[in-house]
Amino acid sequence: MRAARAFRFARAVHVSFNLALDFDSALRSAATAAGFADAEALNPEVRVSDPRHGDYQANGVLGYAKARKLNPRATAEKLVAALPASVRETCDVTIAGPGFINFTLKPATLFAWLRAHPSIAQLRVGAATAKRDQTWIVDYSSPNTAKQMHVGHLRSAVIGEALARLLAFSGAKVVRDNHIGDWGTQFGKLIWAYKRQLNTDALSREPLEEFERLYKVGNSTAEADPAVLDEARAELVKLQAGDPENLAIWKKINDVSLAAFQRIYDQLDIRFDVALGESFYNDKTDQIYRELSDLGLAVESEGALVVFHPEHPRFKEQPLIIRKRDGAANYASTDLATILYRFEHFKATGALYVVDKRQSDHFDQLFLTAQKWFAASHRTLPHLEHIDFGTVLGEDNKPLKTRSGENIKLRDLLTEAEARALALVSERSPDIPAEERAEIARLVGVASVQYADLSQNRSSDYLFAWDKMISLEGNTAAYLLYAVARIHSIFRKLGIDPTAGELDTAATPLETAEELTLARKLVKFSNALDSAVTQLRPHFLCLYLYELAGDFSGFYNADKVAVEDPAIRARRLLLCARTLLLLETGLNLLGLRTLRRM
RNA sequence: GGAUCCGUAGCUCAGUUGGAUAGAGCACUUGGCUUCGAACCAAGGGGCCGGGGGUUCGAGUCCCUCCGGAUCCGCCA
Numbered sequence: 001m002r003a004a005r006a007f008r009f010a011r012a013v014h015v016s017f018n019l020a021l022d023f024d025s026a027l028r029s030a031a032t033a034a035g036f037a038d039a040e041a042l043n044p045e046v047r048v049s050d051p052r053h054g055d056y057q058a059n060g061v062l063g064y065a066k067a068r069k070l071n072p073r074a075t076a077e078k079l080v081a082a083l084p085a086s087v088r089e090t091c092d093v094t095i096a097g098p099g100f101i102n103f104t105l106k107p108a109t110l111f112a113w114l115r116a117h118p119s120i121a122q123l124r125v126g127a128a129t130a131k132r133d134q135t136w137i138v139d140y141s142s143p144n145t146a147k148q149m150h151v152g153h154l155r156s157a158v159i160g161e162a163l164a165r166l167l168a169f170s171g172a173k174v175v176r177d178n179h180i181g182d183w184g185t186q187f188g189k190l191i192w193a194y195k196r197q198l199n200t201d202a203l204s205r206e207p208l209e210e211f212e213r214l215y216k217v218g219n220s221t222a223e224a225d226p227a228v229l230d231e232a233r234a235e236l237v238k239l240q241a242g243d244p245e246n247l248a249i250w251k252k253i254n255d256v257s258l259a260a261f262q263r264i265y266d267q268l269d270i271r272f273d274v275a276l277g278e279s280f281y282n283d284k285t286d287q288i289y290r291e292l293s294d295l296g297l298a299v300e301s302e303g304a305l306v307v308f309h310p311e312h313p314r315f316k317e318q319p320l321i322i323r324k325r326d327g328a329a330n331y332a333s334t335d336l337a338t339i340l341y342r343f344e345h346f347k348a349t350g351a352l353y354v355v356d357k358r359q360s361d362h363f364d365q366l367f368l369t370a371q372k373w374f375a376a377s378h379r380t381l382p383h384l385e386h387i388d389f390g391t392v393l394g395e396d397n398k399p400l401k402t403r404s405g406e407n408i409k410l411r412d413l414l415t416e417a418e419a420r421a422l423a424l425v426s427e428r429s430p431d432i433p434a435e436e437r438a439e440i441a442r443l444v445g446v447a448s449v450q451y452a453d454l455s456q457n458r459s460s461d462y463l464f465a466w467d468k469m470i471s472l473e474g475n476t477a478a479y480l481l482y483a484v485a486r487i488h489s490i491f492r493k494l495g496i497d498p499t500a501g502e503l504d505t506a507a508t509p510l511e512t513a514e515e516l517t518l519a520r521k522l523v524k525f526s527n528a529l530d531s532a533v534t535q536l537r538p539h540f541l542c543l544y545l546y547e548l549a550g551d552f553s554g555f556y557n558a559d560k561v562a563v564e565d566p567a568i569r570a571r572r573l574l575l576c577a578r579t580l581l582l583l584e585t586g587l588n589l590l591g592l593r594t595l596r597r598m
Numbered sequence: 599g600g601a602u603c604c605g606u607a608g609c610u611c612a613g614u615u616g617g618a619u620a621g622a623g624c625a626c627u628u629g630g631c632u633u634c635g636a637a638c639c640a641a642g643g644g645g646c647c648g649g650g651g652g653u654u655c656g657a658g659u660c661c662c663u664c665c666g667g668a669u670c671c672g673c674c675a
Contacts, residue, residue, distance in 0.1 A: 043615090045615080045617095047614075048614095049618095050618080052618090052619090053618070057617090057618090059616095059617055059618095062617070062655085062656085063616090063617095066654090066655075072655085096618070097617085097618055098617085098618085098655065098656080100617075100618065142675090144675075181675065184674080184675075185674080186674095278675090301672085302672070302673080303673085304672075304673055306672075306673085313600080313601075314600070314601055314602090314671075317600090317671090318600090318601090318670095318671055318672080319672065319673095320672095321672060321673050323673085324672095324673045325672095325673060326673085328673090330673065330674080330675080331674080331675050332673095355675095357602090357603075357669080357670095358669060358670065359670090359675080360602070360603085360669090360670080361601085361602080361669095361670055361671070362670090362675085364602095388603095390603095390604095390668095391668085391669085397667095397668095424637080425637090427637095428637050429635090429637085455611090455612095456610090456611065456612085457611085457612075457613095459603080459604095460603095460604080460611085461604090461668075461669095463610065463611090465610075467624090468610065468623090468624075471623090471624080471637095472637040472638095473623070473624075473637080473638095474610095474622080474623035474624065475611085475612090475622075475623060476623090478637065479637080479638095481637095482635085482637050482638080483638095485635075485637090486634090486635055486637095486638085489634075489635055490634055490635090493634060493635095494634080531614060534614085535614065537614090539612080540612095540614075543612065543622085546622085546623090547622090550622095550639095553638060553639065554638095554639065554640085556634080556635095556638080556639085557630090557636095557638065557639040557640080558639080558640090560633075560634065561634055562633095562634045563634095597635095598635095598637080
């Protein structure tokens with residue numbers, strides 16, 4: 001009887017995807033209802049709270065009262081007294097300390113949230129308001145052709161992919177752009193060597209290694225022989241003038257490179273919408289020189305065309321070089337052309353440049369220049385942001401290299417991750433058939449690499465340690481994937497489909513401490529997503545998923561799911577199903593694949 | 599020389615426009631599998647948040663200064 005009443009109540013309560021937003025608007029309207037003089041100035045500052053204090057807390061009253069020389073505690077009391085009745089139905093509200101307002105969700109509210117979000121479709125509806133009607137370009141990976149991707153390329157690819165997925169889930173139209181370096185000065189020497197020294201066997205076997213070898217041949221030969229250097233320069237001039245033969249070689253090098261890159265992207269589950277490299281903007285730089293010169297932004301200096309920023313402490317003397325002394329374009333030229341193209345062609349709200357933080361000077365100069373350029377030409381500048389990230393370091397605290405000092409190839413790194421994962425799977429799950437073990441290892445190996453990268457604040461340098469990465473413990477991919485596999489296992493044993501909507505019909509309200517702790521964590525998915533998206537830092541979502549998996553493990557250990565009592569069993573299955581949904585959704589948003597058995 | 603970022607437990611790291619007693623993991627100690635996957639869980643010790651000064655109801659967070667580290671600074675990207 002009690003259970004039935006609670007069930008009806010839960011159904012009647014309206015719950016939003018993001019409960020913090022409900023409390024925010026409730027407090028704002030309470031400020032008006034309470035007759036605050038400048039009620040609209042109150043920013044409630046609702047955030048997820050330490051569980052000791054409740055589920056959410058509002059800190060904004062403190063600042064509001066301080067600015068007006070009011071007693072913060074009394075202000076909070078007035079505000080709480082004026083809260084809409086609906087808030088009282090969903091949670092307990094208390095005032096603590098100098099004027100913190102604490103919200104503790106009632107079990108029925110938790111239950112209602114779980115019922116209201118049975119599938120990814122409902123999560124998407126809730127999440128997709130944040131970036132609705134916006135178009136974002138995510139510029140990431142961006143390797144140079146004719147070279148292999150090395151460990152330095154990992155972070156851009158992994159972080160960029162996660163951000164692209166997070167923005168898309170938040171309702172934005174996302175254009176994933178691989179801004180490949182396909183137009184460098186290296187092509188002169190490369191083409192020179194390609195015409196003379198190409199090993200076709202090697203080309204078909206290991207094309208990138210062959211290109212790298214050819215470049216080295218071209219480079220060393222040109223260094224030794226000035227005549228060769230002139231020939232190589234001539235090859236570059238011919239290419240840039242559109243010589244059919246050189247253009248064909250250039251195209252072949254790029255096509256083969258992209259196909260090789262794609263094998264890495266497949267492993268990482270990355271798919272670009274466009275790959276508009278530097279060559280694409282080759283014919284679009286003259287307009288840049290012209291416009292910036294006409295506007296007086298660009299001036300000649302030491303033979304080059306450059307932009308100074310006189311008001312800036314550093315860029316008044318450190319120019320942005322947009323055309324080299326020899327008349328050729330560089331990456332500043334193409335980057336400016338790229339901004340214009342993204343503005344005109346994609347009508348972009350903004351563009352995110354997922355690039356090493358060592359290039360922050362370049363982007364500061366670039367964005368400052370674009371800002372003045374767009375303002376002077378009466379255009380609206382999209383939001384441009386450099387998504388910087390730190391260097392991958394080895395255990396010696398220096399940039400990660402092989403023992404012989406070479407860059408570690410990304411392909412080798414992923415292969416090694418897979419091998420280590422296979423050793424682990426074979427040790428822990430010897431009963432799984434070898435073929436499936438290999439499949440699991442492929443997934444776990446790559447996921448571990450991705451997750452290790454994403455789980456740390458991207459701006460910090462990142463210490464690469466195999467043992468930490470492939471480890472099963474702590475904040476690692478394997479720990480999260482294990483939780484996913486274990487939940488699948490429960491449903492498999494019981495012969496129930498976790499996505500079936502009828503799980504909760506017999507459920508009674510949550511009771512045990514572990515059930516409630518888990519449910520309280522589940523409803524905060526939206527807040528973790530929000531942190532990750534607004535700050536463009538995936539590690540907030542990683543941390544949440546890790547804590548969620550931890551709360552699930554605690555629940556799993558304390559409360560048996562497959563019990564006789566149908567009501568208890570139903571509500572625990574509901575918790576399992578939602579934990580599974582959020583873990584899988586969250587991991588997929590980070591770019592990871594999940595599995596059912598490991 | 600100029601500039602940017604960083605310094606939190608033995609190690610690796612979180613700490614969201616300044617908020618409540620600074621949090622995790624690893625390592626260490628102890629306990630838990632005849633019961634849904636122990637690749638798990640529970641409990642414990644461990645901190646002048648680099649030093650000093652300032653701003654205020656409140657500072658790991660903001661300002662100043664010193665010490666230590668990383669990175670960038672004209673035609674590579």
